[in-house]
Amino acid sequence: MQLIRSVKEMRSDLDKQRGAKQRIGLVPTMGALHQGHESLIHLIRPEVDYLVLWLFVNPTQFNSPDDLAKYPRQLDRDLEVAREAGVDVVFAPSVEEIYPDGLERYYAGHSVRVHAGDCSFGFEGAHRPGHFDGVAHVVTCFFNIIRPDVAVFGEKDFQQVKVVQQLNRDLHLGVELLIAPLKREASGLALSSRNALLGDDAQLALSLSRALFRAKTRIEEGDDVAEVLAEADASLRRESIEPEYIELVDSMTMSPLTHFEGAAQIVAAANVGTVRLIDTMQVRKQ
Ligand code: AMP
16 A cells, blocks of 8 residues: 655556556545544445545644644554555645645635535534535545545535535536445444544543434434424533534435424534534434
């Protein structure tokens, strides 16, 4: 497995692969790899000949400098995980490689920027201003540099999937998108790189997925959606977890729902101590 750090080298490696008619796959990540990321690699691996793992902590999708500074980084371990999982090349560029004009010009709106569409407006987008613009921008960079045939994203970031699908459609990026199911620990906690930051709050964090599982069961049994969500919110607050939102949304449009038939999605974000976690779950009704 190779480790490549420059865009130029990455492009020249991929030109060779394309010349040999290799089907190219991309797994975008911010590193600190866990079994959720591994499941993305396992899903895409059989679909492609040459697999690129993108490992880049993208500063423009962080709306808090503190959050960016403490985001876990562990390149050596990530390289091991990637090699074991069957990745062909890890691309881990510097910030300067991806933002050649510098971050100041990005933030000032002087360099060319991509803006996410209306799927990005609520929930994560509302609570993390600029987050999805940063995601849409860097995903466009991924797709332009790698030009993958296929890319895989995790349902864990449910709204991000919607944003990327809209971006891919609206800008005619032409990448086949695979969506991987959310992976949980045996305890129910959604796997996340941020779980490593929980420390003494690791046990407390289990309440988030428990509250969502309870809400899912009650909604599927026909209980009033607004009442169930309010109870989930209140139960977390009683445990000193601070929810930012817990909503039931239309799985296609992300519009909040109180009534539905078939399938819908619960989306939630909550602060456990100083760590912000998200979780999501599908709800089905006859
Ligand atoms: P991140 O490194 O957190 O930006 O995540 C990179 C990709 O892995 C994204 O597409 C995420 O949705 C996906 N991912 C993160 N955690 C999980 C999980 N627990 N299960 C499935 N996919 C995940």
